[in-house]
Amino acid sequence: MFFRLLMESFRRQRRRKLLAGIAILLGTTAVTAMLALATTIGDRIHKELAVYGANIVVYPKTDLLDVKIGGVDVKPATGGSYLKESDLAKLRTIFWGNNITGISPELPVQVDATAPSGETLHANGLGLWFDHALTEDAHAQRMGAPALHPWWKLQGIWPHDSDAVVGAGLAAKWKLRIGDRLPVTLSTANGVTSGDARSFALRVSGIVSTGDKTEEQILLPLAMAQTISGLPGAVWRVEVSARTKPEDAFARKDPETLSPKDHDRWYCSPYANSIAFQIREAIPGAQAEQVRRVEQSEGTVLQRISGLMWLVSAAALLAAGFAVSAAMATAILERRGEIGLMRSLGASRSAIALLFYAETGLLAVFAGVVGYLLGSGLAAWLGARIFAGDGGAAEAVLNPVLLPVVVALALAVSIAGSTPSIRSALRMDPSAILRADA
Amino acid sequence: MALEIPVDSTTTTTNAAGPNPGEVIVTDNLWKTYVMGDQQVNALRGVNLRIRHSEYVAIMGPSGSGKSTLMNLIGCLDSPSQGRYWLNGHDVSQLNDDELARIRNKEIGFVFQTFNLLARATSLHNVELPLIYNGTPTAERTARAKEVLESVGLGSRMDHKPNELSGGQRQRVAIARALVNRPSIILADEPTGNLDSKTSVEIMALFQELHAKGNTIVLVTHEPDIAEYANRIVTIRDGVVAGDQLSTRNRNQQP
Numbered sequence: 001m002f003f004r005l006l007m008e009s010f011r012r013q014r015r016r017k018l019l020a021g022i023a024i025l026l027g028t029t030a031v032t033a034m035l036a037l038a039t040t041i042g043d044r045i046h047k048e049l050a051v052y053g054a055n056i057v058v059y060p061k062t063d064l065l066d067v068k069i070g071g072v073d074v075k076p077a078t079g080g081s082y083l084k085e086s087d088l089a090k091l092r093t094i095f096w097g098n099n100i101t102g103i104s105p106e107l108p109v110q111v112d113a114t115a116p117s118g119e120t121l122h123a124n125g126l127g128l129w130f131d132h133a134l135t136e137d138a139h140a141q142r143m144g145a146p147a148l149h150p151w152w153k154l155q156g157i158w159p160h161d162s163d164a165v166v167g168a169g170l171a172a173k174w175k176l177r178i179g180d181r182l183p184v185t186l187s188t189a190n191g192v193t194s195g196d197a198r199s200f201a202l203r204v205s206g207i208v209s210t211g212d213k214t215e216e217q218i219l220l221p222l223a224m225a226q227t228i229s230g231l232p233g234a235v236w237r238v239e240v241s242a243r244t245k246p247e248d249a250f251a252r253k254d255p256e257t258l259s260p261k262d263h264d265r266w267y268c269s270p271y272a273n274s275i276a277f278q279i280r281e282a283i284p285g286a287q288a289e290q291v292r293r294v295e296q297s298e299g300t301v302l303q304r305i306s307g308l309m310w311l312v313s314a315a316a317l318l319a320a321g322f323a324v325s326a327a328m329a330t331a332i333l334e335r336r337g338e339i340g341l342m343r344s345l346g347a348s349r350s351a352i353a354l355l356f357y358a359e360t361g362l363l364a365v366f367a368g369v370v371g372y373l374l375g376s377g378l379a380a381w382l383g384a385r386i387f388a389g390d391g392g393a394a395e396a397v398l399n400p401v402l403l404p405v406v407v408a409l410a411l412a413v414s415i416a417g418s419t420p421s422i423r424s425a426l427r428m429d430p431s432a433i434l435r436a437d438a
Numbered sequence: 439m440a441l442e443i444p445v446d447s448t449t450t451t452t453n454a455a456g457p458n459p460g461e462v463i464v465t466d467n468l469w470k471t472y473v474m475g476d477q478q479v480n481a482l483r484g485v486n487l488r489i490r491h492s493e494y495v496a497i498m499g500p501s502g503s504g505k506s507t508l509m510n511l512i513g514c515l516d517s518p519s520q521g522r523y524w525l526n527g528h529d530v531s532q533l534n535d536d537e538l539a540r541i542r543n544k545e546i547g548f549v550f551q552t553f554n555l556l557a558r559a560t561s562l563h564n565v566e567l568p569l570i571y572n573g574t575p576t577a578e579r580t581a582r583a584k585e586v587l588e589s590v591g592l593g594s595r596m597d598h599k600p601n602e603l604s605g606g607q608r609q610r611v612a613i614a615r616a617l618v619n620r621p622s623i624i625l626a627d628e629p630t631g632n633l634d635s636k637t638s639v640e641i642m643a644l645f646q647e648l649h650a651k652g653n654t655i656v657l658v659t660h661e662p663d664i665a666e667y668a669n670r671i672v673t674i675r676d677g678v679v680a681g682d683q684l685s686t687r688n689r690n691q692q693p
Contacts, residue, residue: 341554344515345615346543346571348536430515 006358013331017363020327020414024367025374027320028410032375033382034309034316035402040383041305056276058083058238058288082107082234085222087283089134091240094278096270101141102241104148105129107222109229110187115174122187123170125218127225130158145219148239149210156206159221163205169215171207180204184218186228200228240279240288244272246302247290317413324417328360332421340430349426356425360418361411368410372403453486457524462622462654463489463512469520470507470677481507483677484521489656491622494649496657496668496685504677506627509658513546513625514538526622543572547616547624551631553608555600561587561611562596568619586614590644606637613644623654630664642667 060081083105091100107127114120129144146152156178159165166176176182182202208219226232245251251271255263267274276288332339342352376398453466470482481504489495499505510516511523514530517538523531526545533541542548547568555564565583574582587596590610600608609629616624626645630638646667649655657668665671666685673681 337552337554338556341556341567342571343539344513344542344548344550344554345568346539346619348539350536351539351571429510 006355006362013334016327016331016334020324020331020360021363021367023320023323023327024364024410024414025371027316027413028368028371028406029375029378030316031313031409032372032402032406033378034313035405036376036379036399037383037386038306038309039399039402041302041309055244055272055291056240056242056279056288057291058240058279058283058286060236061285061287081285082231082236083238083283083286085226085233085235087286088235088238090282091279092134094275094282095268096242096275096278099243099270099275100240101243102148102239103129103134103143104145104239105222105235106145106237106239107225107229107231107235109220109225111184111218111228112187113174113182113184113218115182116176116180117174121174123184123218124216125164125184125220125225125228126214127220127222127229129222130160132222145239148241151211152214153209154206155208156204159205159219159224161221162200162202162224163221164202164224165206165208165219166204167215167217167219168207168209170217171204173216176204176207178204178206182218184228186230198228200224240275242272242275243270244275245270246300247271247273317409320410321413321417324360324414325420328356328418328421329424332356332425336425336428339425339428343430353422353426356418356422357415360414364410364414365407368407369403371410372406373398375406376402453488454522456522456529457527458488460490461488461524462491462493462526463487463656464524465511465521466523467521468508468511468518468523470504470511470516471519480677482511482518485674485677485679487672487679487682489623489654491654492649492652494645494655494657494667494669496659496665496671497674498659498662498665498671499674499680500660503674505658505660505674507677508674509625509627509656512623512656513548514542540572543568543619545622547619547621549609549612549616549624549626549629551628553600553605553612553632555608555611555615557600560597560599561592561603561614564600564611565615565618568615572619582618583614586618587611589617590614604637605633606640609633609637609641610644613641613648617648617653623656624648625656625658627658628660629657630659630661638664 060083085105088103088105091097091103094100105128109125109127111123111125112120113123130146132143133140134143144158146154146158154165156165157163164182166174166182170176180203182204183199184202185199202218202220202224209215220228222235226234250262250266251269251273253262253266255266255274255277258266267277272290276290279288280286339352342355343349347355453464456466457464465485465487468482468485468487469480472479472481483504485504485508497505497508507516511518512525514525514533515538517533518531521531522529525541528541530538530541556567559567562580562583565587566579569579569582584593584596587593590613592607592610592614595603595607595611598607600611603611609632613624613629616626624645629645630641633641642664645655645657649669655668657665659665666687668685669687671681671683671685672679675681
């Protein structure tokens with residue numbers, strides 16, 4: 001019977017309810033859009049910031065000490081310690097393995113190359129992955145330096161087998177062109193005598209412009225670099241790109257000093273620090289460090305955007321609450337005669353409050369669901385506009401987890417908004433209302 | 439027939455002993471004080487009243503006399519600041535809101551000057567309302583509402599909404615609604631205030647009919663000729679019972 005009363009009541013004052021409903025609808029639309037964006041913004045920002053390179057770097061443990069002069073890393077190309085290339089597959093097996101989106105191992109090798117002019121010149125070579133699958137799986141993600149350095153501009157193609165890509169600076173200096181042969185030998189600087197050095201005939205498959213010191217280098221397939229240097233399976237440094245949680249004070253804690261419970265929480269949070277910690281655990285002899293510049297930019301951007309989103313959401317909900325409050329105040333004022341009548345006929349204050357709250361709640365649920373649908377659409381649209389090129393429009397449009405959250409927020413806002421009016425209505429003297437309601 | 443008590447004033451009588459058998463309304467030293475800013479206004483100043491079952495009593499008084507306040511207390515729409523009130527043998531002066539709501543639903547049938555019907559509901563649904571609040575099953579609710587609507591002469595108007603009824607018919611629907619729960623008292627607040635003279639006479643005739651069937655009726659009015667339909671007239675002035683006597687019509691009928 002209560003339902004019949006509720007329905008009868010719900011069908012009345014349609015204009016007022018429409019206004020209150022629109023207020024809730026707009027509020028929940030904005031909140032849904034903000035929440036939907038907020039839940040995916042970490043990934044999106046990470047993708048955007050991935051253009052600035054890796055956020056974790058892995059070294060052999062004994063090769064840690066950075067030697068910088070004027071901001072330039074002058075640490076020797078190799079300190080004699082290496083990681084094993086075969087260990088890199090373990091990176092995907094760590095707790096946050098699925099968050100690792102890019103891996104780029106490096107092996108520097110100093111070579112003497114014979115330029116087309118016939119001159120023998122010294123050059124720095126760098127062995128890299130260009131398009132490497134970590135597993136045999138045909139659908140395995142392709143890893144390598146190009147994915148981690150999307151700003152590199154390549155003419156030609158990335159190298160295979162005995163191909164090489166030459167940095168644009170070096171190519172200009174040596175007048176190298178795509179298709180040229182480039183015989184190289186391991187440089188005598190590496191301690192070999194010229195008589196022992198094996199010659200490798202490389203073919204220039206492309207010329208790459210990188211904007212950094214790589215412009216002056218020869219980029220080789222890692223396997224070739226290992227062969228030239230006589231270090232099979234060796235890797236000197238690995239750049240890792242991982243989706244991480246913005247760094248906070250807890251992230252910076254030393255895991256050794258944490259209680260077991262906090263340690264678990266730290267370990268199971270995708271901080272760059274904890275991922276680096278897990279990499280150290282997975283790869284013996286490895287030291288993994290977070291690249292703070294990228295990580296902090298990501299954290300700062302995320303924090304600012306999240307703050308803005310919370311502000312917009314709170315403002316939208318507050319506005320909806322005020323609008324509901326105003327609409328309900330008028331609606332209840334118009335229905336004070338009915339409230340007085342209900343009380344005189346035996347309805348308790350709680351029963352009347354329940355009826356009005358149920359009516360508001362029904363409106364909130366209805367407007368909340370529609371707001372969720374509209375907000376999801378708005379989020380997809382905004383996502384596509386803000387993160388153009390990210391395939392934003394193709395992202396999942398409806399996030400079912402948000403539905404109960406948004407409906408609960410709509411209920412909370414409408415109940416909070418209508419409470420002052422309902423309370424004042426219940427305080428009214430029914431006999432005075434009934435006499436005045438001519 | 440109802441028992442009348444011809445007294446001039448009961449302002450000095452104390453009812454502290456509570457109700458005697460056969461009494462439906464007993465008030466003892468009933469006070470109602472409103473606080474307005476830093477002032478206290480005593481709307482009622484110690485009202486003592488006894489009304490027996492099946493009595494037909496009019497409460498009269500000028501505007502501001504306290505008769506509406508008294509009606510609110512008798513109708514359990516408000517609680518006294520001081521004093522006690524027994525309704526149908528139960529002390530209701532200290533009950534909380536929910537308990538008062540149950541008492542109103544069970545013991546009191548209200549009839550208002552402005553009818554106070556739900557505009558969008560049919561006569562039948564309007565009459566069913568009090569039964570809805572006490573959880574009467576649907577079939578019984580409809581049967582009782584129809585029965586009482588027929589008893590007030592609206593058997594053919596059950597499916598009509600208030601705007602399809604005349605003033606007199608609307609008040610009949612309101613009276614049917616007051617009767618449907620078989621209350622201990624019918625509390626009518628200026629029931630003819632919005633009706634023309636002819637319709638007023640018809641409605642007062644209906645009240646007399648209900649009284650003749652044994653219903654207890656308390657009529658609040660400021661119109662002496664309407665009060666004369668009752669058997670007993672209680673006059674309120676300045677928050678006290680200033681007079682309590684048989685109506686002229688009733689006095690003339692006395693042997």
